[in-house]
Amino acid sequence: MTDQAVEPEVGRARPRKEDARLITGQTNWTDNISVNGLLHMAILRSPMAHARIERIDVSPALDRPGVIAAFSGGDFAEVLGSLPCAWPVTEDIVLPDHPAVAVDEVRYAGDPVAVVVARDRYAAADALEAIEVDYEPLPPVLDLEAALGQDAPLVHSGKGTNRCYVWPLKTGEDFDSVRQRAEVTLKRRYHQQRLIPNAMEPRAVVVTPLAASGEYTLYSATQIPHIVRVMMAVVTGIPEHKLRVIAPDVGGGFGSKLQVYGEEAIALAVARRLGRPVKWTESRSEGYLATHHGRGMIQDVEIAANRDGTLLGLKVDLLADMGAYLMLVTPGIPILGAFMYPAIYKMGSYDFTCTGVFTTRTPTDAYRGAGRPEATFAIERVMDELAVELGLDPVELRRRNWIGHEEFPYTTIAGLTYDSGNYEAATEKALALFDYDKLRAEQADRNHRGDTVRLGIGVSTYTEMCGLAPSRVLRDLRYAAGGWEAASIRVLPTGKVEVVTGTSPHGQGHVTCWSQIAADVLGVPFEDVEVVHGDTKAAPQGMDTYGSRSLVVGGTAVHHAARKVVEKARKVAAHLLEASENDLEFTDGVFSVKGSPDARKTIQEVAFETFSSHDLPDGMEPTINAEHLTDPDNFSYPHGTHLCAVEVDTETGQTRIRSYVSVDDVGRVVNPTIVEGQVHGGIAQGIAQALYEEAVYDDDGNLVTGTMADYLVPAAPDLPDFVTDRTETPATSNPLGVKGVGEAGTIASTPAVVNAVMDALRPLGVHDIRMPCTPERVWRAVREARR
Amino acid sequence: MTHISVKVDGTTYEDDVEPRLLLVHYLRDRLGLTGTPIGCDTSNCGACTVELDGASVKSCSVLAVQADGSEVTTVQGLAHDGELTALQRAFHEKHALQCGYCTPGMLMAARDLLREHPHPTSEEIRHALEGNLCRCTGYQNIVRAVQAASEEEVPA
Ligand code: FES
Ligand code: FES
Numbered sequence: 006m007t008d009q010a011v012e013p014e015v016g017r018a019r020p021r022k023e024d025a026r027l028i029t030g031q032t033n034w035t036d037n038i039s040v041n042g043l044l045h046m047a048i049l050r051s052p053m054a055h056a057r058i059e060r061i062d063v064s065p066a067l068d069r070p071g072v073i074a075a076f077s078g079g080d081f082a083e084v085l086g087s088l089p090c091a092w093p094v095t096e097d098i099v100l101p102d103h104p105a106v107a108v109d110e111v112r113y114a115g116d117p118v119a120v121v122v123a124r125d126r127y128a129a130a131d132a133l134e135a136i137e138v139d140y141e142p143l144p145p146v147l148d149l150e151a152a153l154g155q156d157a158p159l160v161h162s163g164k165g166t167n168r169c170y171v172w173p174l175k176t177g178e179d180f181d182s183v184r185q186r187a188e189v190t191l192k193r194r195y196h197q198q199r200l201i202p203n204a205m206e207p208r209a210v211v212v213t214p215l216a217a218s219g220e221y222t223l224y225s226a227t228q229i230p231h232i233v234r235v236m237m238a239v240v241t242g243i244p245e246h247k248l249r250v251i252a253p254d255v256g257g258g259f260g261s262k263l264q265v266y267g268e269e270a271i272a273l274a275v276a277r278r279l280g281r282p283v284k285w286t287e288s289r290s291e292g293y294l295a296t297h298h299g300r301g302m303i304q305d306v307e308i309a310a311n312r313d314g315t316l317l318g319l320k321v322d323l324l325a326d327m328g329a330y331l332m333l334v335t336p337g338i339p340i341l342g343a344f345m346y347p348a349i350y351k352m353g354s355y356d357f358t359c360t361g362v363f364t365t366r367t368p369t370d371a372y373r374g375a376g377r378p379e380a381t382f383a384i385e386r387v388m389d390e391l392a393v394e395l396g397l398d399p400v401e402l403r404r405r406n407w408i409g410h411e412e413f414p415y416t417t418i419a420g421l422t423y424d425s426g427n428y429e430a431a432t433e434k435a436l437a438l439f440d441y442d443k444l445r446a447e448q449a450d451r452n453h454r455g456d457t458v459r460l461g462i463g464v465s466t467y468t469e470m471c472g473l474a475p476s477r478v479l480r481d482l483r484y485a486a487g488g489w490e491a492a493s494i495r496v497l498p499t500g501k502v503e504v505v506t507g508t509s510p511h512g513q514g515h516v517t518c519w520s521q522i523a524a525d526v527l528g529v530p531f532e533d534v535e536v537v538h539g540d541t542k543a544a545p546q547g548m549d550t551y552g553s554r555s556l557v558v559g560g561t562a563v564h565h566a567a568r569k570v571v572e573k574a575r576k577v578a579a580h581l582l583e584a585s586e587n588d589l590e591f592t593d594g595v596f597s598v599k600g601s602p603d604a605r606k607t608i609q610e611v612a613f614e615t616f617s618s619h620d621l622p623d624g625m626e627p628t629i630n631a632e633h634l635t636d637p638d639n640f641s642y643p644h645g646t647h648l649c650a651v652e653v654d655t656e657t658g659q660t661r662i663r664s665y666v667s668v669d670d671v672g673r674v675v676n677p678t679i680v681e682g683q684v685h686g687g688i689a690q691g692i693a694q695a696l697y698e699e700a701v702y703d704d705d706g707n708l709v710t711g712t713m714a715d716y717l718v719p720a721a722p723d724l725p726d727f728v729t730d731r732t733e734t735p736a737t738s739n740p741l742g743v744k745g746v747g748e749a750g751t752i753a754s755t756p757a758v759v760n761a762v763m764d765a766l767r768p769l770g771v772h773d774i775r776m777p778c779t780p781e782r783v784w785r786a787v788r789e790a791r792r
Numbered sequence: 793m794t795h796i797s798v799k800v801d802g803t804t805y806e807d808d809v810e811p812r813l814l815l816v817h818y819l820r821d822r823l824g825l826t827g828t829p830i831g832c833d834t835s836n837c838g839a840c841t842v843e844l845d846g847a848s849v850k851s852c853s854v855l856a857v858q859a860d861g862s863e864v865t866t867v868q869g870l871a872h873d874g875e876l877t878a879l880q881r882a883f884h885e886k887h888a889l890q891c892g893y894c895t896p897g898m899l900m901a902a903r904d905l906l907r908e909h910p911h912p913t914s915e916e917i918r919h920a921l922e923g924n925l926c927r928c929t930g931y932q933n934i935v936r937a938v939q940a941a942s943e944e945e946v947p948a
Binding site: 020021023026031034036125126127203257288511683685688690 | 812813820826829834883893914918935
């Protein structure tokens with residue numbers, strides 16, 4: 006090592022370590038895994054939304070070539086418990102039994118009814134056709150409001166209701182009295198269409214059993230190997246210490262792999278029964294039915310304000326579509342959103358109620374942003390409507406109500422304490438990049454000329470809660486697990502470093518970022534750090550990756566563990582240098598004695614000394630390895646301002662994004678390149694909800710958008726270039742000052758785009774369009790308004 | 793069973809295959825060349841894109857028997873002796889991948905484009921990649937990467 010000052014790693018735009026394997030095809034996706042004797046599993050799924058299974062016979066499948074075994078629901082009922090829901094949000098929530106394979110009733114199109122195991126994947130798929138099932142159709146339950154009616158057919162007849170739970174949050178002044186004295190009130194209804202997450206890697210599971218010792222290895226394309234391990238131990242009865250879960254390379258998740266899926270349990274049960282390794286890989290179309298969906302809500306929003314724009318209060322009544330069953334955190338998704346409706350605004354009254362509703366559709370659960378995009382959409386849409394009502398510029402209305410930079414920390418009406426933020430700075434920067442005034446002038450000109458192509462400008466300011474989560478808060482919300490995260494650092498005898506993290510990445514670049522964090526604290530080269538993750542044997546503790554928690558909680562744990570290493574190394578160095586610890590300086594990986602720079606030990610030398618352990622201080626354990634578990638004190642609160650300009654062709658209904666600017670404040674930035682990339686991807690997904698994507702069902706409850714050919718995932722020509730920038734207001738709740746970034750783009754972009762579309766069409770008399778604002782819907786709305 | 797002879801990434805393979813076997817499954821399951829992933833069953837995602845006799849194809853929409861006598865290049869055949877192609881380097885430098893699942897297909901499709909149009913505009917790049925979906929990047933950095941590679945003298 007030289008004594009030259011080393012440039013800090015945190016803040017540096019490092020290209021990723023992860024890429025080398027991914028750009029050369031040396032990947033380790035779950036579906037790549039093959040072992041001797043591997044069997045392939047295929048699942049027969051219900052073609053109906055709701056039906057009683059009158060008779061099922063799997064035996065004809067056994068006559069098909071290559072078939073080893075076939076099972077129906079009854080076979081699994083004996084060996085598998087109900088699939089878990091870890092977030093029973095209220096005491097009296099309705100918690101239906103959730104079999105991995107349906108036994109006597111199917112409750113959504115795609116509900117598994119039988120399983121075939123064969124020697125290759127073609128044979129398994131073919132043999133499904135031989136299985137005989139007689140269904141007695143039952144009425145589907147599709148409409149959220151009708152589902153709550155007296156005579157509605159029941160999704161779970163034994164439960165007597167389709168109402169899963171009612172969860173209220175009322176704070177501040179009573180909303181009814183606020184409504185009375187308010188100068189202006191507005192009521193709006195917004196629909197959050199169902200979305201299909203579409204991680205590019207389909208889900209896949211491989212189980213390899215070791216009969217002699219009763220051990221099982223479960224490979225799964227999952228975001229949450231640690232949680233899957235606990236839950237699979239509970240569901241299958243395989244002792245937890247005999248179960249190893251590995252999430253190898255995982256090709257995206259966006260919440261859809263934050264799940265404990267029936268297929269994981271089925272594969273374990275089949276492997277146990279047959280004593281053979283088993284693989285299941287979903288096809289995309291199968292995934293559309295079987296992987297959980299996102300969103301699916303009706304939002305009734307009422308806002309009360311004075312004529313000068315001062316917000317007084319907000320009332321939100323939410324109907325949230327649970328789908329047919331409660332998955333891991335299904336009921337909790339809207340509850341995460343509950344805290345975010347008041348967003349960045351000050352108000353004296355908040356009245357929120359969420360009603361969870363069962364329907365005969367694919368279960369819903371977390372999808373990028375999970376509850377927070379929905380909340381942000383509603384508040385940012387209604388703020389725009391309020392601005393119109395008051396004759397104020399939408400940015401000005403926001404300015405009059407947001408929490409001022411000097412007011413942090415600030416406890417919102419929803420009870421969250423925002424530690425830091427600077428909404429002014431982000432907004433000013435965004436406006437400058439966007440050329441707001443010039444676009445407004447062009448808009449006025451087009452409107453004046455009656456141009457058939459209208460220009461619309463949409464703004465959205467947002468904050469979100471990331472860094473999930475303080476364990477005590479989770480207890481208060483009735484979430485079953487904790488919110489801590491683990492890291493351990495092993496300094497190897499040669500001075501190379503292994504960081505073991507409990508987070509489980511699927512594209513976020515943890516290996517690079519965690520290397521940067523550890524390299525800075527330890528004073529070792531970035532290249533000398535390797536990161537171990539996604540395997541419950543190699544990284545035994547963790548709460549995994551979702552909700553932009555990895556950097557905030559997991560990165561913080563890495564930072565603390567590295568600090569512990571340095572502190573222990575300092576003791577050893579002091580001993581070796583015969584100096585007092587207090588006289589030691591530690592810079593760029595070198596301990597030196599103040600005033601005598603030649604008396605020095607590098608951290609690598611110290612590591613070797615502790616490995617040989619020939620000369621350690623009395624009573625000290627060998628090695629300078631350290632472990633740290635972090636339980637955060639607070640959430641983190643990234644924020645920002647997004648601006649979107651659209652051109653809407655009133656003749657064709659086509660919307661084109663003309664320009665898009667985002668300024669996000671995600672606190673301190675570890676790697677600007679990675680942050681920018683995540684913002685891009687997030688914006689793309691949010692635009693997709695605004696303009697393109699929707700899971701559509703017919704009246705019988707069949708998924709009409711059942712293939713990738715029918716469900717419009719935007720391609721490169723559908724999206725513009727984004728202008729992204731940042732402000733940096735460090736979080737005060739963690740030592741790195743980081744806030745999280747994975748969901749920011751998605752949360753902010755959907756309302757920015759829809760606000761822009763409405764802004765373009767408002768002069769024509771169009772006041773609302775349901776998402777996605779497809780050409781057909783826009784065209785109809787324009788035509789309707791002209792009548 | 794049909795006998796086929798295919799040259800994949802420089803190695804010739806002789807095999808008997810079922811006539812219905814897809815090229816992508818042949819590559820992945822028979823040859824163990826798992827660098828080419830599968831993202832859909834409707835030929836919409838482009839994850840499985842490979843080069844068949846010099847033109848990019850979606851290997852999930854080609855039968856293995858159709859590749860008889862042909863030369864196939866997959867992502868695993870791009871780098872030579874650890875030397876990455878200009879495109880691979882550009883993808884790395886421009887952060888054109890996150891989870892990386894779409895990346896093999898993107899690289900193969902972009903290669904095809906650059907062969908036909910050595911200096912495409914960003915619009916031409918977006919258009920050429922229309923059949924390749926990415927859920928992570930929002931495409932912007934992919935477009936940048938292809939553009940950066942097109943500015944290099946070295947062939948893609
Ligand atoms: S897997 Fe071939 S196009 Fe999707
Ligand atoms: S990088 Fe994940 S799908 Fe493209």
